[in-house]
Amino acid sequence: MAERAGYEVVIVGGGIAGASLAYFLAELGLGDVLILEREANLAVHSTGRSAATLSVIDEVPTLQEILIAAAPFLRSQPPGFSEHPVLRVTGAVNVFEEESWEKVRTTLPALAEQGLECQALTPTQCAARVPVVDPDTFAGGLFVPGDGRLDVHEILSSYYRRARAAGAELVLGAEVESFVVEAGRCVGVVVAGREVRARLVVDAAGAWAGVLARAAGAMDIPLRPHRRTIVTFPEPEGVDPSDWPFFASDAHHLYFAPEAGEMLLSPMDEDEMAPCDPKPDDEVIAAGLDRLSRLAPGLVPRTLKRRWSGLRTFSPDRVHVVGEDPTLPGFFWLAGQGGCGIESSPLIGGVAADLIVHGETRRFDAKRLAPDRFA
Ligand SMILES: Cc1cc2nc3c(=O)[nH]c(=O)nc-3n(C[C@H](O)[C@H](O)[C@H](O)COP(=O)(O)OP(=O)(O)OC[C@H]3O[C@@H](n4cnc5c(N)ncnc54)[C@H](O)[C@@H]3O)c2cc1C
Known part of the structure; x- marks a missing residue:
């Protein structure tokens, strides 16, 4: 006590x-x-239980500003802060369907004004960074080179x-x-x-x-707490994903990234629930893998290794x-x-x-x- x-x-x-x-x-x-x-x-x-990611692109403008302002600390911590680096820079690609992409493109000058280094990519350029994705299934993407995976x-x-x-x-x-x-x-x-x-x-x-x-x-x-789920599975055969960026698709409602010799994926579920210790829902996972089969058929796993859920609590x-x-x-x-x-x-x-x-x-x-x- x-x-x-x-x-x-x-x-x-x-x-x-x-x-x-x-x-x-x-x-x-x-x-x-x-x-x-x-x-x-x-x-x-x-x-x-998080995905341990620094990915500063957010559709809520105030959150976008908060994340851009917070990121320098994680990219270059104060001297003596940690025993090991807290960020592994991999870059992050966020792709969008046509309507959202038009809107996102208009925010590029504001992002630059806030000091964020980012590039607009064509679908083909996105697929050059993550070769398993089908570029015909989204309209464009933003690449933030300084984003990556965090050591929580x-x-x-x-x-x-x-x-x-x-x-x-x-x-x-x-x-x-x-x-x-x-x-x-x-x-x-x-x-x-x-x-x-x-x-x-x-x-x-x-x-x-x-x-x-x-x-x-x-x-x-x-x-309001909302459940979010993460699964991991073996890397696809014959492909080395170790240098892929974190990849999120607004169009397919999922994100994935390589994670210590496995792949990590979230179906980006948002089921509201009372505060609790939430468990993953098989149907939510299956629906996410179905969407993955449209975005990146070669990535769909035969078996899952780990699965967990946690709560994201919103005002x-x-x-x-x-x-x-x-x-x-x-x-x-x-x-x-x-x-x-x-x-x-x-x-x-x-x-x-x-x-x-x-x-x-x-x-x-x-x-x-x-x-x-x-x-
Ligand atoms: C699947 C998933 C993926 C996510 N991915 C990311 C990501 O990539 N990047 C990112 O930045 N964020 C991510 N998040 C969000 C992030 O994890 C949360 O925003 C953050 O962890 C919230 O921290 P917290 O301290 O508010 O809550 P918590 O970590 O839940 O801590 C609150 C603590 O309060 C304690 N508590 C509650 N009641 C009492 C009481 N009466 N007395 C004493 N203690 C009490 C609890 O035991 C708990 O430990 C993700 C979340 C989930 C679920």
């Missing part, structure tokens, strides 16, 4: 959101921090290493049971029947963030929720990480830490993340 009865900041949830906040608080000199994680191990939920474990442990060196305490197997509210202010949490007080309590509970906010009496923001506009609750002072939201919580963490963790320590941030327009946009 927590060593002391009171802390400056208590963070509920030890996934990438909580870890990145603890890191950036440490960078700002705040180490009087307690992180409470219900599970006995780290990365049991969304953080440990390394990122998470690096955030924690720095935070703990600054004094932060991480307690596993510690479930927050309720919140302490006095005179309309959240002043702590109850764990294992014991009160732990804090100037600020941060809700970084991933899929459970909405449940906890309701329990505390904060704003009722409808955060109503699909953008993160970061900031103090407007109706319950002392309760701070760090939720709604959706499908990009790993790659956005260097920006979002920094914004949250700035707001907690300085009450403002220069990293991003905090109003676009604030909980009161849903008031």
